[in-house]
Amino acid sequence: MSSYEIYIAYLTIVRKEIRRFMRIWVQTLLPPSIIMVLYFIIFGNLIGSRIGQMGGFDYMQFIVPGLIMMSVITNSYGNVVSSFYSTKYQGSLEEMLVSPMPNWVILAGYVTGGVARGVAVGAIVTSLSLFFTELEVYNLAIIILVVLMTSILFSLGGFVNAVFANSFDDIAIVPTFILTPLTYLGGVFYSIDLLPDFWAGVSQFNPILYMVNAFRYGILGVSDIPVGYALLVISVFIIALFSYCMHLLNTGKGIRK
Amino acid sequence: MTYALEIDHLHKIYDNGFEALKGISLKVNQGDFFALLGPNGAGKSTTLGVVSSLVNKTKGSVKVFGYDLDTQMSQAKCLMGVVPQEFNFNMFEKVHDVVVQQAGYYGIPRDEAIRRTEQLLKQLSLWDKRDDASRTLSGGMKRRLMIARALVHRPKLLILDEPTAGVDIELRRSMWEFLTRINEQGTTIILTTHYLEEAENLCRNIAIIDQGDIIKNSPMGELLKTINTETIVLELHEPLVKVPQVEGYRLLLVSDTHIEVTLNQGQDINTVFVALTVAGIKVTSMRNKTNRLEELFVNLVTSNKTDLQGVSA
Numbered sequence: 001m002s003s004y005e006i007y008i009a010y011l012t013i014v015r016k017e018i019r020r021f022m023r024i025w026v027q028t029l030l031p032p033s034i035i036m037v038l039y040f041i042i043f044g045n046l047i048g049s050r051i052g053q054m055g056g057f058d059y060m061q062f063i064v065p066g067l068i069m070m071s072v073i074t075n076s077y078g079n080v081v082s083s084f085y086s087t088k089y090q091g092s093l094e095e096m097l098v099s100p101m102p103n104w105v106i107l108a109g110y111v112t113g114g115v116a117r118g119v120a121v122g123a124i125v126t127s128l129s130l131f132f133t134e135l136e137v138y139n140l141a142i143i144i145l146v147v148l149m150t151s152i153l154f155s156l157g158g159f160v161n162a163v164f165a166n167s168f169d170d171i172a173i174v175p176t177f178i179l180t181p182l183t184y185l186g187g188v189f190y191s192i193d194l195l196p197d198f199w200a201g202v203s204q205f206n207p208i209l210y211m212v213n214a215f216r217y218g219i220l221g222v223s224d225i226p227v228g229y230a231l232l233v234i235s236v237f238i239i240a241l242f243s244y245c246m247h248l249l250n251t252g253k254g255i256r257k
Numbered sequence: 258m259t260y261a262l263e264i265d266h267l268h269k270i271y272d273n274g275f276e277a278l279k280g281i282s283l284k285v286n287q288g289d290f291f292a293l294l295g296p297n298g299a300g301k302s303t304t305l306g307v308v309s310s311l312v313n314k315t316k317g318s319v320k321v322f323g324y325d326l327d328t329q330m331s332q333a334k335c336l337m338g339v340v341p342q343e344f345n346f347n348m349f350e351k352v353h354d355v356v357v358q359q360a361g362y363y364g365i366p367r368d369e370a371i372r373r374t375e376q377l378l379k380q381l382s383l384w385d386k387r388d389d390a391s392r393t394l395s396g397g398m399k400r401r402l403m404i405a406r407a408l409v410h411r412p413k414l415l416i417l418d419e420p421t422a423g424v425d426i427e428l429r430r431s432m433w434e435f436l437t438r439i440n441e442q443g444t445t446i447i448l449t450t451h452y453l454e455e456a457e458n459l460c461r462n463i464a465i466i467d468q469g470d471i472i473k474n475s476p477m478g479e480l481l482k483t484i485n486t487e488t489i490v491l492e493l494h495e496p497l498v499k500v501p502q503v504e505g506y507r508l509l510l511v512s513d514t515h516i517e518v519t520l521n522q523g524q525d526i527n528t529v530f531v532a533l534t535v536a537g538i539k540v541t542s543m544r545n546k547t548n549r550l551e552e553l554f555v556n557l558v559t560s561n562k563t564d565l566q567g568v569s570a
Contacts, residue, residue: 001331005364012361091345095406098309099362100334257271257312 001100009101010109017113021079021120028079029121032071036125039067040132043189055191055222060133065216066188069150071125073183073208074175076118076151080110080158081171088162093255103249107159107242114155115148122147135219142227143218149234150211154179156241163245163254182208192224207237259323261287261414261445262308267317269303269469277303279469280317285462287322287413290440291447292460292477296558300469301449302342305418309339321414335363338407342418342449344399346406348392352383355391356406363410370409377405381435397428404432414445421452433459453551457481467558488546489526491516494539503532517546 021028048059055062087093096106165171186208192200203209210230217223262285269278277300285291295301306312308319319326324333346355353374360370378384381401386394391402400420407415421429440446450456463480465473496513506529507519518529533540
């Protein structure tokens with residue numbers, strides 16, 4: 001295939017993926033928006049007003065970046081895992097496998113779909129947060145970079161989950177038992193400075209901590225982790241997961257017989 | 258000479274140890290209409306799965322119009338269209354989108370993809386259904402949708418894995434006409450089917466696969482010539498109690514109004530008709546008891562099974 005043909009194949013998957021989550025927006029875009037509004041009301045307004053300041057900011061201002069990242073993470077992951085697994089389950093993955101398009105294009109198409117949904121939900125949640133607090137932009141480039149890198153990383157994660165999933169239950173296990181706990185313990189609601197040294201050390205092994213803090217830095221200008229280090233950690237995870245996804249596609253694990 | 262498909266010593270052993278293909282070799286000429294027949298579990302779908310790269314082979318090589326599937330996969334895939342046995346499109350997509358998307362996967366620009374999709378959906382009488390979700394189509398329409406999807410990138414080799422399974426006879430015949438037409442236009446077609454009448458009517462060459470081995474591979478005409486016997490059923494005008502004897506022929510009264518006549522190679526049916534006429538028996542119609550190829554197929558597969566049992570004993 002020529003570069004132009006590869007580009008068309010890539011666009012075809014991206015268009016299909018975006019159209020899918022837009023068509024079922026009641027399942028994909030509305031629920032995270034409602035959940036985040038509840039977070040803003042309960043944790044930000046009701047409880048936050050009693051907590052006072054965190055990291056030198058109102059509690060609401062402190063948690064908003066984390067909640068936006070939480071939306072980006074869960075939605076980019078959820079989009080790829082559900083879409084790719086459905087494709088595999090229905091057999092329509094074969095449409096792509098019999099075509100001449102290279103495996104990396106399939107991966108790139110699904111990841112772009114996941115990024116698109118992660119960014120779309122992130123943008124909706126950010127807009128909603130403006131009803132509850134004022135947000136300043138400390139470093140726009142960092143904000144964009146972190147959102148893109150995070151959504152790429154979790155889209156790749158969703159892809160791995162989908163490849164190994166053998167039932168719809170399997171695509172719920174990782175988000176429920178791994179992703180949600182890591183997100184809650186990833187500094188969304190608190191600064192790790194509040195934790196005892198041991199638990200602060202343990203938190204360093206949580207990749208979501210780096211994303212939340214890097215994003216918080218982009219908005220508020222404060223972070224528990226040096227931003228450069230956070231970006232490096234995210235990059236390493238992306239490279240590792242991308243390589244693993246390509247290995248799965250090339251060997252046909254969970255995809256080809 | 259470059260073959261449309263060239264399979265050389267293809268082996269497939271599944272993870273559970275089952276040897277689905279035991280080193281089969283096969284050549285399909287360009288422009289051929291080729292039947293790959295075999296009983297359930299014989300290895301037909303595995304063979305086509307390897308060719309369409311949905312199944313990883315264990316050993317051997319596959320070439321499509323000279324392009325090796327291992328080293329020139331992209332070129333090989335561009336020349337192939339695959340219609341699988343199971344419905345495998347997104348049931349929630351519209352009919353039109355299923356075909357347009359497939360064209361996109363082959364790098365065909367959207368405008369051109371839409372144009373080709375319209376053409377194919379019209380040819381396959383699906384144009385009225387273009388905006389319907391594909392899950393709402395009838396079984397026959399779903400089969401036609403898969404054919405449209407497989408043809409949208411204009412492949413030179415079309416692989417059909419039981420394309421008429423579950424399709425009513427009228428639709429089956431219209432699909433035969435369509436496939437014959439595209440074959441005449443130069444597309445090589447490889448077909449698996451359980452309807453042996455279909456293979457006999459459409460295909461010029463045939464391979465029979467059983468238990469992972471090709472047990473017969475020859476032109477259809479030559480194969481049919483090897484049939485030693487043929488059974489014809491005669492329907493009688495009036496009920497009969499005893500069947501008359503005709504020297505050299507085996508006649509069997511299967512019901513009071515039906516006689517089965519077994520003809521050996523070289524025997525004519527006229528002698529039987531003369532004998533029946535002399536006996537005052539009026540025949541109202543006649544038909545073959547089974548399709549000729551079916552008879553041959555059953556004989557081959559049965560004798561292969563017996564041979565293998567003999568070897569293992």
